[in-house]
């Protein structure tokens with residue numbers, strides 16, 4: 001099996017910190033929090049982070065600016081990190097059951113990884129839903145998101161040391177993700193894989209499969225933007241600096257399933273892959289997505305492509 005190539009200074013679809021346009025004068029640095037403050041989020045902030053509802057809004061504006069300084073992701077500007085996407089996945093109960101089931105080896109408690117976690121709202125929701133914080137980890141390419149996540153959820157003492165700063169494409173032995181290969185019972189990849197070109201998506205799939213435990217029933221769970229017809233979109237200014245262009249791939253659910261199946265087959269891993277288009281998951285997301293779509297160079301330019309865009313939920317289960 002061929003090893004994915006190590007991180008280079010700019011694969012065709014990768015976003016690099018030096019390419020970012022840091023200005024707040026972009027349409028996705030929106031002036032007000034959209035209707036994303038769902039009852040489960042208010043509950044999480046109140047009963048997990050200990051923040052009374054009356055203080056939550058001001059707190060979230062402060063947190064957004066801290067996260068923006070780390071890296072000005074459109075999702076940060078749009079308060080996307082308030083969407084508890086994982087908990088709305090149709091297989092969320094299965095994930096909880098897996099994480100609560102006794103480990104085969106009692107000396108190795110179950111482990112969950114939120115990959116491309118940004119501020120880690122999904123992993124905090126999982127802890128709030130009863131999974132011990134000692135079993136829950138988050139990872140992102142930008143180390144600075146760790147302390148902002150702690151500030152958001154006021155949980156540095158309980159989740160300290162559970163953030164893995166790493167690039168998913170780094171296959172060198174010094175990568176903490178590489179050192180953790182084969183140890184994860186469950187891996188969440190929400191709104192992550194659609195950030196890459198077709199070539200990088202294939203590499204990322206292999207990297208994620210290498211992370212998964214060999215135990216039958218271990219699972220990868222996620223969601224992302226997809227399309228009923230495969231196509232590539234161009235990412236450019238104002239998200240990226242003038243002159244910097246990257247491509248992102250929007251696979252159909254059929255193509256996406258096939259990519260996982262072929263990679264797993266090539267790696268000698270048995271998997272069952274499920275993928276479905278689903279309605280949007282949170283009240284207010286339509287408003288946010290519209291804002292995002294109309295202003296963001298990442299989004300399909302023509303109406304025909306836009307009409308084909310879908311939110312896809314997926315699960316990859318080890319046989």
Ligand SMILES: C[S@@+](CC[C@H](N)C(=O)[O-])C[C@H]1O[C@@H](n2cnc3c(N)ncnc32)[C@H](O)[C@@H]1O
Nearest residue numbers: 075081116117118140141166167168190191192
């Ligand atoms: C759109 S955000 C999604 C965040 C979160 N999962 C959610 O659903 O709100 C994608 C995240 O992937 C991270 N990321 C991008 N490229 C990465 C890479 N090569 N390795 C690891 N993380 C990466 C970004 O920093 C960002 O936090």
